Amino acid sequence: MxxxxxxxxxxxxxxxxxxxxxxRGPIVEAPLPARVRIPLRQGFGEEPDLQVRVGQRVRxxxxxxxxxxxxxxxxxxxxxxTVVSIEEGVHPLDGEPTTIVLVEAETSPSGAxxxxxxxxxxxxxxxERWGPEELGRILYEAGVTALGKWGFPTVYRTAPTEPxxxxxxxxxxxxxxxxxxxxxxxxxxxxxxxxxxxxILKSALGNVEVHVGIGYDRPHILAELEAxxxxxxxxxxxxxxxxYPQGEDEVLIKTILNREVPAGRxxxxxxxxxxxxxxxxxxxxxxxxxRPLVDRVIxxxxxxxxxxxxxxxxxxxxxxxxxxxxxHRGPSRVVLGGPLRGNSVTDVETPVTREVRALVALEEPRSxxxxxxxGFLPRTDAHVRLLPxxxxxxxxxxxxxxxxxxxxxxxxCVDVCPQNLFPFELAEASKQGDLDRAERMAIFACIExxxxxYVCPSKIDLLEDxxxxxxxxxxxxxxx
Amino acid sequence: xxxxxxxSSIPTEASGPQxxxxxxxxxxxxxxxFAVARAPYLRDGVGVRGYLGAFAVTLLxxxxxxxxxxxxHVLALVALSYAVGLGFHLAFSRGLRQPRPNEGIFLTAVLxxxxxxxxxxxxxxxxxxxxxxxxxxxxxxLGRYPFHPALVGKALLVILFPTAMTRLWEPLSGGGAGFxxxxxxxxxxxTPLMAALQGQEVALGTxxxxxxxxxxxGAPAGLLLLAGLWLAFTRAVDWRIPLGMVLxxxxxGGLLGMLYPETFGGGFLAHLLGGGFLLAxxxxxxxxxxxxxxxxxxxxxxxxxxxxxxxxxxLTPWPEEAIVFAVLAMNALxxxxxxVAAPRPFGMEGHRGMGKGGNR
Numbered sequence: 001m002x003x004x005x006x007x008x009x010x011x012x013x014x015x016x017x018x019x020x021x022x023x024r025g026p027i028v029e030a031p032l033p034a035r036v037r038i039p040l041r042q043g044f045g046e047e048p049d050l051q052v053r054v055g056q057r058v059r060x061x062x063x064x065x066x067x068x069x070x071x072x073x074x075x076x077x078x079x080x081x082t083v084v085s086i087e088e089g090v091h092p093l094d095g096e097p098t099t100i101v102l103v104e105a106e107t108s109p110s111g112a113x114x115x116x117x118x119x120x121x122x123x124x125x126x127x128e129r130w131g132p133e134e135l136g137r138i139l140y141e142a143g144v145t146a147l148g149k150w151g152f153p154t155v156y157r158t159a160p161t162e163p164x165x166x167x168x169x170x171x172x173x174x175x176x177x178x179x180x181x182x183x184x185x186x187x188x189x190x191x192x193x194x195x196x197x198x199x200i201l202k203s204a205l206g207n208v209e210v211h212v213g214i215g216y217d218r219p220h221i222l223a224e225l226e227a228x229x230x231x232x233x234x235x236x237x238x239x240x241x242x243x244y245p246q247g248e249d250e251v252l253i254k255t256i257l258n259r260e261v262p263a264g265r266x267x268x269x270x271x272x273x274x275x276x277x278x279x280x281x282x283x284x285x286x287x288x289x290x291r292p293l294v295d296r297v298i299x300x301x302x303x304x305x306x307x308x309x310x311x312x313x314x315x316x317x318x319x320x321x322x323x324x325x326x327x328h329r330g331p332s333r334v335v336l337g338g339p340l341r342g343n344s345v346t347d348v349e350t351p352v353t354r355e356v357r358a359l360v361a362l363e364e365p366r367s368x369x370x371x372x373x374x375g376f377l378p379r380t381d382a383h384v385r386l387l388p389x390x391x392x393x394x395x396x397x398x399x400x401x402x403x404x405x406x407x408x409x410x411x412x413c414v415d416v417c418p419q420n421l422f423p424f425e426l427a428e429a430s431k432q433g434d435l436d437r438a439e440r441m442a443i444f445a446c447i448e449x450x451x452x453x454y455v456c457p458s459k460i461d462l463l464e465d466x467x468x469x470x471x472x473x474x475x476x477x478x479x480x
Numbered sequence: 481x482x483x484x485x486x487x488s489s490i491p492t493e494a495s496g497p498q499x500x501x502x503x504x505x506x507x508x509x510x511x512x513x514f515a516v517a518r519a520p521y522l523r524d525g526v527g528v529r530g531y532l533g534a535f536a537v538t539l540l541x542x543x544x545x546x547x548x549x550x551x552x553h554v555l556a557l558v559a560l561s562y563a564v565g566l567g568f569h570l571a572f573s574r575g576l577r578q579p580r581p582n583e584g585i586f587l588t589a590v591l592x593x594x595x596x597x598x599x600x601x602x603x604x605x606x607x608x609x610x611x612x613x614x615x616x617x618x619x620x621x622l623g624r625y626p627f628h629p630a631l632v633g634k635a636l637l638v639i640l641f642p643t644a645m646t647r648l649w650e651p652l653s654g655g656g657a658g659f660x661x662x663x664x665x666x667x668x669x670x671t672p673l674m675a676a677l678q679g680q681e682v683a684l685g686t687x688x689x690x691x692x693x694x695x696x697x698g699a700p701a702g703l704l705l706l707a708g709l710w711l712a713f714t715r716a717v718d719w720r721i722p723l724g725m726v727l728x729x730x731x732x733g734g735l736l737g738m739l740y741p742e743t744f745g746g747g748f749l750a751h752l753l754g755g756g757f758l759l760a761x762x763x764x765x766x767x768x769x770x771x772x773x774x775x776x777x778x779x780x781x782x783x784x785x786x787x788x789x790x791x792x793x794x795l796t797p798w799p800e801e802a803i804v805f806a807v808l809a810m811n812a813l814x815x816x817x818x819x820v821a822a823p824r825p826f827g828m829e830g831h832r833g834m835g836k837g838g839n840r
Contacts, residue, residue, distance in 0.1 A: 178522070254826060263827035333521055340520035362521055380525030384534050384716045398516045401527035405581045406623040408528055411718060411773035420823040424773065442825030450520035457524065457531040458623070464518050 003233075004226060007216055009241040010255045012418040014451050016178040016244055017381045017394040021361075023181050023301040023308040027189060030298075031325055032113045035104040036079050036316025036351060039091050040065045043146030043354035045072035045158065047098055056083050057106070059118040061292035063141075064101055071157045073146035078294040078314040080114040081105040092336060092350045093343050100351075103316070119290040127200055127287050132163060135204040135287060142286035143293040146354050147279040149249050150266040154204065161268030166205050170252055171198065171212040172276040173221070176244040177338040178396070179360045182297040183277035185310040187221055190281055193288075195228050197280035200287050202234065205273070210235050211256050215242040244340070245449040249274045251418045264444030278357075298322075298352065302339070303396050304332030304361035313352055320348030322359055332361045333398050340450035363397040383412060383455055405458040413452035413462060419445045423452035427462045430469025435476065438469045446470070528583045528622070534716035535763060536587040538707045542759075543590060545703045546696040548658040549651040550598040554696055557596060561609040562589035568613035572621070580621040584769075588612060591763060592630040594697025595756070595804060598649045599663045604641055608633040627811045628770045631804050638801050646798055648694065671698075673754035673799055676746035687753035694755055694800025701753035708762035717766035720775060724782025725761040725789075726752065732783075733790045743794035751790060760789065760803040770811045776821035777814070785810045 041047040048067035052058060058077040066074035081103045089100035106114040120142055123130055136154030139145050145152040151159035153166055173194075175183040187194060202210050214222050216239035229235045238256050240246055250261045253272055261267050267274055278296055285291040294315055301308035306327025313322065319334065328334070335342040336350065339360045352359070381394040413423040421442060429438035443466060452462040516523055546554045565585045573580045592612050596605065612633035619625040638645045648671060649664040671694045672682045687701045697704075712719050733751055736744040751757060765771060765785050772778050788806035793799040 250827065260826040260829065262829070263825070265827075333517070335519075335521050339522045342519060342521070344517065344519075344521070360521075382525035382530070384526045384531050384714050386534060386537065386714055396522055398521050398523075400516055400523055401525065401530070405528045405583070406621070408531065408584075408623045408768050409771075409773050410531065410768035411775070411778070414773055414823060415718075415775065417823075419826045421825050422774065422822055425822075441822075442828045445825045445827040454520045454522060455524050457526055457528050459516075459523060459527065461518060463520060 003236045004222065005236060005238040005256075007239045007241065008255050009243060010246065010251050010418055011420065012416050012451070013176075013243040013245060013251075014416055014455065015242070016176075019178055019303075019381075019396045020393045021302045021305050021308050021396065022179065023185075023299045023310045025309060027182075027185050027297055027310045027312055030311040030313040030317065030322060032079070032105065032115070033314060033317040033321050034113075035081075035084070035102060035318075036077075036314060037089075037318065037349065038064060038075060038078070038101045038103065038316045039089070039098045039351065039353060040075055040101065041091055041096075041098040042075060042315070043073065043143075044148060044151035045146055046070045048072040048074060050086065050099065050101075052083050052086075052101070054083050054086055057081070058083060058103060059116045061118040061120070061294055065099075068156060071151070071160065073143055073151070073158055074141060075101075076143050076292050076294055077103055078316045079103050079105045080116040092345075092353060093355065118292075120286060120292055122287065122290040128203055130203075132204050132206050135200065136163065138287050139204060139283055141292070142282070143354070144279060144282045144286050147282065147293075148273070148275055150268055150273075152201075152204075152273060152275065152279070153268065159268060159273075160266050161271075163205055165268065165271055166208055166273050167271035168209045168211060168257065168273075169201060169205055170256060170272060170274045171201075171210065171280060172247045172252055172274060174213050174215045174240045174242055174246045174252075175277075176215070176242045176246045177340065177358075178244070179301045180299050180338055180358050181301075182299045182310045182357060184218075186277050186281055186297055187218075191221075191224065193281045193284040194277060195225065196288065197282075197284035198229075198235070199232075200283045201275060201280060204283075208234070211238060212236070213238045213240045213246070213252055213256055215240060217242055244451070245418055245447065247276065248418070248447050248449060250445075250447050263442050293354070296354065296356075298356060299358040299360075300326045301358070302332070302335075302361040303363040304329055315354060316351045318348060319345050319350045319352065319359060322352070323348070323361065328361050331364050333364045335360045335362065339396065340454060341448060363395075363399075365397055365399055384457070400459050404460060407456075407458055407460060410457060412455045412457070416451045416455045418449060418451070419447060421446060423462045423466065424460075426469065427460065427465035430465050430472070433472075435469065435473050439473055443469055443473070528581065531716055531768070532584050532587050534711060534714040535767070536590060538711040538714070539587075539590050539594070539763065541703055541707050542594060542697060545700045546594065546598075546658075549700070550649070550696060551652060551658045551661045551663045553599065553663045554593060554658075557593040557600075557605060557696075558590055560602075560605060561592045561612060562586055564606065564609035565589050565613045565616070568610070568617050569621070572617040582622075584622050585616075588616060588629050591628075591697075592633050594759060595630055595634045595695050595764075597645060597647065597694060597800075598651075598696055599647075601641075601644050604637055604644060608637045611636045623769050625769060626814065627808055628764055628767055631764060631808050631811075634801075634804050635808055638798070638804065642798075646800070671754070671800060673698075673746070673750060673793070676750035676754065677793065677799055679742075679745055682750060682754075684749070687749065695759070695803075697759040698754065698756040698800070701758060704758040704762075705753075708758050711762050711766075717762055718768075718771075718778055720778040721766045721771060721782045722761040724779050725757075725765065725786040728783045728786035729757070729790065732787050736790055736794070740794070744790060746793075751793070755789075755793065755800050756803045757789065760785070760807055764803065764807050765810070770807075770814065772814050772817045772821065774818055774821050774823055776823070777817040780817055780821060781810050781814065784813070 048065040060080045062077050064075045084104045085102045091098045140156045145158035153159035153163040249267045298313045334345040450463045612629045615629040615632035648668040650666040650668045792802035
């Protein structure tokens with residue numbers, strides 16, 4: 001019997017209101033791009049070795065880079081076409097150098113893009129009889145193991161921990177980050193794939209407990225899962241409050257298992273693997289449909305997006321194509337990822353990679369009156385309000401209210417931190433260069449959720465200061 | 481081939497000097513027009529002005545109540561202390577590369593006016609306002625002062641001029657009489673709090689209607705309660721502090737009252753509604769700058785403040801001044817409390833180099 005737990009939540013965090021420009025409606029297919037840029041380092045892992053040359057024709061799903069020696073997952077071609085160039089570039093999300101492969105799509109005589117798939121090698125019959133090694137191989141070759149913060153452990157070197165060390169698989173079906181609604185749409189449309197995908201991942205790991213965290217505002221999902229998984233006693237279902245950042249590894253593990261991931265270390269050290277809905281469904285598609293991971297569902301939205309939607313987008317699609325397809329209007333700030341943790345995009349050629357979950361375009365107004373977001377206007381989301389909150393959608397813009405002020409020591413950052421840290425002190429220690437103190441105060445336990453900066457009335461860049469502190473400490477360690 | 485640049489413009493940063501102007505903000509609420517350029521790209525919709533503004537706005541009915549009871553000179557008190565505060569702020573801001581933010585000056589001015597006794601001598605008011613401004617600016621302005629400036633001003637005045645500061649006045653009779661008169665005319669012999677401490681029965685109407693004459697801000701307690709609850713509703717004040725203080729008053733005050741009824745008597749209602757306790761609980765102790773940042777620190781702060789208030793009321797000859805010195809004493813402990821009661825970070829068990837020293 002699947003066991004249903006009590007409603008749980010965690011200390012701190014923040015509910016986000018219903019924001020303007022949320023993606024809604026069924027998942028659409030984004031138009032195929034004319035060319036894709038593929039960074040060789042995508043998702044978790046190092047850069048695998050190139051397997052193609054310039055001028056080579058590749059099929060959709062064909063291996064572009066693979067290395068069984070490094071901790072990595074193969075990179076596959078998302079399009080059918082020709083490799084046009086291989087150059088050293090910069091990863092769109094972390095700014096570190098990586099090799100980027102540019103593939104230009106092949107057009108058929110009728111003018112449409114060719115889509116010639118190279119299917120995975122998948123044995124016949126029911127996957128439940130294949131065993132963890134075979135399943136691991138399929139997930140590896142499909143590219144599914146690169147998803148997740150620390151990868152998915154298989155017999156290949158896909159994660160820092162061995163699959164034998166894993167005791168629990170946690171599935172994040174709570175999508176609490178603003179503008180991220182792809183998982184929600186997938187659960188609605190591909191529920192069967194999700195259910196079977198859970199069984200596949202469990203079989204790939206062996207004898208593990210599976211815990212699924214579901215937003216309590218969707219009790220029908222919970223009921224369905226309970227009904228479908230009736231005969232499995234390794235499954236635990238947990239209704240969770242959809243408070244951000246419930247979906248983060250550290251927070252989910254603390255809420256469901258009540259265990260703390262050692263600061264800055266992979267969850268695998270506790271014997272836990274965390275997957276999200278996309279990874280589960282991608283696992284199903286790889287194992288049952290022999291379909292490699294060449295696309296993913298992304299939420300496109302924001303107050304500056306005219307046609308917000310959840311879309312299936314080929315990896316490597318340039319951001320510019322998507323902005324045009326979904327009605328971007330400026331001036332705006334375009335963010336790859338959620339608006340709290342993502343990266344600002346200025347180059348329209350920036351590609352979408354495996355880890356990207358959203359493309360958010362936020363209004364960036366240029367007039368002073370736009371920055372007037374008093375706490376008592378109902379369209380503003382504010383921690384302090386003079387009048388009861390009215391109205392249903394909140395305007396999301398990047399407008400600051402006032403410039404950066406000194407800390408007024410309100411303690412909101414402490415209240416909101418899900419890791420029980422003292423963000424202001426961490427930021428101060430980083431700014432003052434007192435890196436020992438920062439490390440003692442557990443700066444590496446910070447999951448960079450961004451809530452401290454979000455909630456600060458003085459608009460102090462706490463997240464940025466903490467990130468800088470971590471960078472300096474890491475650089476110091478490398479030098480030593 | 482599609483033109484890769486044929487999409488809407490993605491904006492670049494503003495020019496250097498403009499960005500500097502934007503970052504600094506200005507006198508207007510909209511302030512800096514700078515948009516956030518780093519994660520997180522969304523920010524909470526309220527700034528420091530809104531945050532401290534919630535404190536100030538909820539005090540306006542209290543000021544109105546004080547005017548109704550004691551005359552229009554209350555408004556002059558507010559104006560005078562604001563003028564002095566602003567003057568010192570501008571003087572201290574001259575020549576600085578970054579202008580100091582001017583939020584909080586109005587709030588401090590109103591609070592200073594409300595902790596003064598009715599009809600104080602004007603020379604002392606000016607002197608007190610100077611102390612208030614110095615207590616704020618000398619430490620670095622907004623967010624950097626360890627002691628609540630309004631209370632520093634009052635405390636220094638009380639120490640230097642005790643008789644002048646503890647003269648009591650009868651409130652002006654007739655509802656709303658204060659709006660037509662300047663100042664009270666009759667002197668009083670004791671406040672309801674003093675009466676209660678001596679064991680006399682004081683009617684509830686006296687408390688709520690506001691005859692508490694020791695501080696301008698002690699009047700009318702009913703209004704204070706409502707305004708305080710509204711402030712708590714805005715979430716500007718951390719509810720832990722007023723709640724902690726009230727609970728400690730009930731439990732600790734009750735205990736002391738039972739053990740030593742002659743000194744600490746008076747009853748829960750007297751202590752809660754009299755002598756500016758509610759003003760202290762919500763606006764003085766609850767002030768974010770001079771209270772701890774950490775949740776546990778806030779609870780300890782609340783318990784300590786309330787206990788000190790009860791003790792000082794019982795043991796000193798001026799029970800009306802107890803809140804001033806109690807809050808100031810706890811303000812001194814705030815940096816230590818933040819360190820000692822810091823939250824325990826997750827994921828630090830067995831981490832090398834981490835002892836119980838924590839964030840020292």
